[in-house]
Amino acid sequence: MTVAAERIERLHELAHEAAREADDARARRYVRRAQRVAERNRLDLPRPFVRFTCDRCDAYLRPGRNARVRLQNGHVVLTCDCGTHARYPYE
Secondary structure, three states: OOHHHHHHHHHHHHHHHHHHOOOHHHHHHHHHHHHHHHHHOOOOOOHHHHHOEOOOOOOEOOEOOOEEEEEEOOEEEEEEOOOOEEEEEOO
16 A cells, blocks of 8 residues: 555544544545545545545535435435535445
């Protein structure tokens, strides 16, 4: 694993911890920093990281706190407080 990938994983952990402590600004900063590290090193973000971040406002999504989760026609629909929807298939 490269140094950049390890840093992205660590930033994901920090964002999760900050969101759990209700420090949304700090969680958002960690999300943005991880995205920049991935862009600079031409890496894909890990799937759990992509699934729990908002593409529009860069918030770390916590279902029930700042995100709504619904099941609809074979998809998981995540709705952020900013109004953005993300759909992921499930089986």
